Structure formats: C-alpha cells, structure tokens
Amino acid sequence: MLYYVYTVILAYVTFVIVIEFLKEKKWRDQIAMAMVLTVFILRLLQIK
C-alpha cells in the first residue's frame, strides 16, 4: 500500500514540476528543474 501512496505523491510532484518547468523563463532554472524531473520520471518508470 505504501508503495502506491509513494507513487501517487511522486506523480503529483512530478506534474507540479512539469508545470513550473514550462512556465519558467530562465534557462538556468529550467536546467535545475530538468535534473530533478529526470530522476523523478525514471523512478516512475521504475528504471531508477
């Protein structure tokens, strides 16, 4: 059960960061968000 709670939270946080990433205009901040997103997306895909 905890596994699914974790996955839902991670999916929600990923969604929020994607929205912020698309809104962000400074490329340096976009890179920072992309680095976080890469890990989150790989984790959601069970690759990391």
Next chain:
Amino acid sequence: MFRRHLSTIIILAVMAVAGVISSIDFCKMHQPEELFPSPYLTKVGMLSDYFDGIKGTNGDTEVYLFDSGVDGGTALVGGGTHANEAAAFLAPVVMLENIKVTHGRVFIIPRLNNSGFTCTDPMEGFPDHYEIKTDNGIRKFRLGSRVTNPLHQWPDPLVFSQYPSNQQLSGFETRNLNRAYPGRPDGSLTEKVAYAIVQLINKENVNIAFDLHESSPEVPIVNVIVYNEKYEDIAMGAILGLEMADLQFSPETSPKNFHGLSHREWGDYTKTIPFLMETSNPSMGRLRGETNVELVLRGYSENYKQAKESGALRIAYREESGEPIEHRVGRHIMGFIELINSYNMYYPEMSIIIENLPDYNLIMEKGVGKFLNN
C-alpha cells in the same frame, strides 16, 4: 512564441537523450549473464516450479539439476544469496559448468536472490560487473547487491520483524534473503523467495544443502563452516579433511537465537543438513579503500596488509598474496567436496558421488577462467 520556448525544447531534448542513454545502461543490469552447464546436466527448471507465487517476478531464478540416475542422496548448492559476494556466485558457476554426478542428485542455484543481481549497494562505490578471461574469450559477470533490489521490494520498515520468530532487526534486513528463512507465501518478495527455496528442499528431499558466502576480512565469521548443531560430526569430519589439504576452516555452530539464516532455519524447518561457508573478501570490508574490479578479483589491499601487520585486529587476510578470487572459489569448492565426503561416511546408503570438480590447487594453478565454458 518559438523563441520563447526554445530553451525549454532544447533542455527537454537533452534530458530525454540523457534519460534514454542512462536507462539502456541501467536496464542491462536486469539481464542475467549466460551460464554454460556441463554436458551432464539433466534439467533446468525454475524456482517458481516449487512456489508459483514468485513466477514472473525478479525473484524467480534457474534451478539446475544433475541427476546420475543412480540411487543416492540429494544435494543443493546455492550461491548468490548476497550478490555482492563474487566468489559465492562464481564457485557454484564453476561447479555447474564442470560437475559430473555418478551417485544421487545435485541441484545448483547460482543466483538464490536473483533480484540482488539487478542493482548495486548504494553509497558503496562497487563496480557493477567484472570480467574473467577464459580459454575462449572473456566472460562478464554481474556484481550485485547484498539485498533484494528496492525497485522490487519497497519500502523498508524502520524495524524488520523477522517471521516467524519476531526477532527485531534493522529495516534494511527486510530485503536480506539470509534473514528471511523459512519465508512465507504471502510475505515480501524476499520472504517468498525464501519460502520457495524451503519448498524445493522439502519437495526434493534434499539431504544436504550449501549456502555459499563471503565476508569482510575483519568480521569474526570468516573462513568458516557454519553448521546446525545437529550435524556437528559431519562438519568436523570435513574440517579434518580440509586440514589435510592445508586449508584452515573454523567450525562455527549456528546460533540458536539468531533467526532467519539458512544454517538455522533450513536445519529447523526441513530435514536437510545445512552448511554455510564464508571466505574472506577484502573488497567488502570497511578498510578497503578504492573499490574496483582489481580489488574484487585480486583481493589485494595495502590497507588490510597494514591492519594485519599492526596486530590490532584479528583479520583473515594473507599479507603477501591477498585473497584472490582463485583462492576464494577454490576454498568453497574444496569445502563442498570435503563436506560431501564427510556426509557420505555418515550416510553411505544415501551417498552422493561427484566427479570432475577442480580442486583448490588446480584452481590456484590454472585460474578460475580455465574452468569456465563458453
């Protein structure tokens, strides 16, 4: 509009490329290396044949059977309980690729905890594979984790309550196969794998079973044969035989109150005679320094040399030659041979006779690669 999103598109593209490249590399860890059994192999089954609750999971693994067709006893050799212990995996592989059984049957499971081979231990800096040169080329082997992959069993509890003893251990140990016996069919993946192994032992009437391990040179339980107290005579007989071959093994009785370990629970929950053997692996110790393939295979560490020479610690480490993979694999195979010989003396009507396994001196002289097929 396009200019405004240009940096977003570029960063997304770079992120996607980096993600795909690293994913391909990462996913390779889930592909087990090919093994080449000796021509005397009778059957390859799966562990899930004994408990279908692990079918299709990363806990399922190959079970190799060598059946002589002649009445006798049944042995089980298991390696890879802890996938970061290279010699404890390579020794069963060498057995698998050379063994001939002339009386009784031998089951070999090189990857008892298959899931552990799909990742490495975080923060330890271990290489994820090593290579061994053979007569026909190079064989690549995975070096994995001590425990089940957290992708396959998550999350860890803060405190692990061992089933059925209720012994309290660190949460991390919930993924340790050698704390999970006898296992349970509705437990975690690690407990299910443990349950499947116990089912195999019971259903196949395994008379004698081996669980091969390695440990840090500074750990007290190293270069030992651990035995369930009911079978002390067999262990002592083997240790005498090994002394004759100039190999020193310490006898260690399985602690009665330390639960979940193979030498304890296989002995208590099945009719098999269990033994666990440990060799000294400097790449696993706290003093090891840089952790690389050379340390895993050559087993030579200046830090351990200094520590041994200081006399401050009791360390199982040979100052001059280190603990090379040939020495560690050779010890496991000799331990197996002598324990089988000792067992045969006590149970002649259920004897197991094995041929074609290289002895310690031969492995030291020619190297492990000489006894690997490809």
